[in-house]
Amino acid sequence: MKHIAIIGGGITGVTSAYTLAQAGYRVTLIEKNRYAGMETSYANGGQLSASNAEVWTHPSTLVKGLKWMFTKDAPLLMNPLPTWHKLSWMAEFVAAIPRYRDNTEATTRMAIAAREHLFGWAQAEGIDFDHVRKGILHIYRDKKGFDHAGRVSTMLAAGGLERRAVTPDEMKAIEPTLAGRYYGGYFTESDSTGDIHKFTHGLSQACARKGVNFLYGCEVLRAQADGQNAQITLQTEGKTETHVFDSIVVCAGVHGRGIAAQLGDRLNIYPVKGYSITVELNDAVSQQAAPQVSLLDDETKLVTSRLGQDRFRVAGTAEFNGVDHDIRADRIRPLVQWVNQCFPGVSTRRIEPWAGLRPMLPAMMPRVGQGRRANVFYNTGHGHLGWTLSAITAHQLAGHVQQHFAKRAPSVTLGLKGVPDGSIRI
Known part of the structure; x- marks a missing residue:
């Protein structure tokens, strides 16, 4: 089972973790705060x-x-x-x-497509978010x-x-x-409308039930990838550890620009x-x-x-x-x-x-898809519509990840119903 690291525990990171876990991947989500959804996904306007x-x-x-x-x-x-x-x-x-x-x-079109997924997840997982x-x-x-x-x-x-x-x-x-x-x-x-923090927290609990591993209170010091493997160095309570993964997904909001630079990509957030x-x-x-x-x-x-x-x-x-x-x-x-x-x-x-x-991002469109390294992916840059678009871009991300690993192992197929094709990039 391929092991994917997601950097960032806001709405895009948690929805990404949910779709990847549903698709059968082993997922670890890394978040510097103690809980999911504690920064930009905490108290926005609440509109979908x-x-x-x-x-x-x-x-x-x-x-x-x-x-x-x-x-x-x-x-x-x-x-x-x-x-x-x-x-x-x-x-x-x-x-x-x-x-x-x-x-x-x-x-x-993306906002309309996202509704079906987001409402369906809330119903399936019993998430009360006002x-x-x-x-x-x-x-x-x-x-x-x-x-x-x-x-x-x-x-x-x-x-x-x-x-x-x-x-x-x-x-x-x-x-x-x-x-x-x-x-x-x-x-x-x-x-x-609804409470984005309640939704993000509820979906993070659903992710945990699906086996997602959450590393809270961890600051990313260094991220590296060579197309086959990926390493992330974390600092937790003064201790430094390096973890190895098959792939990295960057969902780190405004902090993603620096992480992307380490991975060889320009992310002008x-x-x-x-x-x-x-x-x-x-x-x-x-x-x-x-x-x-x-x-x-x-x-x-x-x-x-x-x-x-x-x-x-x-x-x-x-x-x-x-x-x-x-x-x-x-x-x-x-x-x-x-x-x-x-x-x-x-x-x-x-x-x-x-x-x-x-x-x-300058064009006001999120970046969803592969980076310069084959095993690096992005789902970020949603601007003022992070919650509104999060469900559909998470599905798009899962499609890109599936395609990547299918190329490396053609005999493996992980079907994802309803995932739109194509990446959204600047």
Whole structure:
């Protein structure tokens, strides 16, 4: 039985472990934290949103980035200090603008395909993750934003997603608690929400039942591969050990860039920080005043999800500031103010702030497939749609791994039903 190491215990690492274990491989997952899903997969916006599949490689993103560069509470904030990494990433981002439409349509197809797998896993493994299937409502305050959403809808439709324009009165009927004046909205009934950390933790427990070995609290010092064998040197509680595997899968989020360099690959991931607040709905008035339907406010770039009876998550913004985990008060404040304005009956007296680093590639498409060495694979760079895309890219990864080992041992076949062909690369 081939032994595969997965580096990274976030949503992509755990879903990768699950599909590879299902396919009959011996899997070891390496995670530097004590549990799975403790960094970017801990407290995101909670949306499983094919309707948010529009990639960011649009000229308007550049205009907003320049306009908001010195506005501390802007939805998109770029640290003006140049670094080679940031400059190279931005150059490739600009180069990807001509593929904006194609990549948006491709992302939509992937997001739709991922649903069947993810929902099926949750049902099969009995994972409770506060899943709510009430759709996602995109809200717009002016004609310009609404018209842009209409153009995006044509791309989403080309990718197979149905969503419909709604009037302000229809928006009120969909989510009666929403306050304010709006030009219109778009509603996607097939989208849903849930708690990503609960899902990741539950799936990690399912992986353990399938025989996956978890090495928690382990920092990767060195990764090497020669196409046949792979070695990973780990540091745990001050002790250093080297483990040998048949193959390596890199799912390390923003930390994957350095690991990829050790393995001979260029992985131009940039950390794009996002913030969230979890509002504790500790009184009956707040519970009634908080929305049940998930929202996406395109003007402020904020998303919401209702997590059970007593939690309300608001998340968003994008900050280009390198590997920086600081939770800044001036970035959290707009999220609280947004709740106060849109849902004035909700008490924001008790909130839990959080920040996570989205692993983004310049074209806004994940990298799934083989590296320069034949036994090195990647499933990373999902950006703001990590949870939404994770199930399908995990299946794609399993297909690549299966193909690799089938070439080395043609007599061995490990069938994986429903795995799309082709890799997604930058």
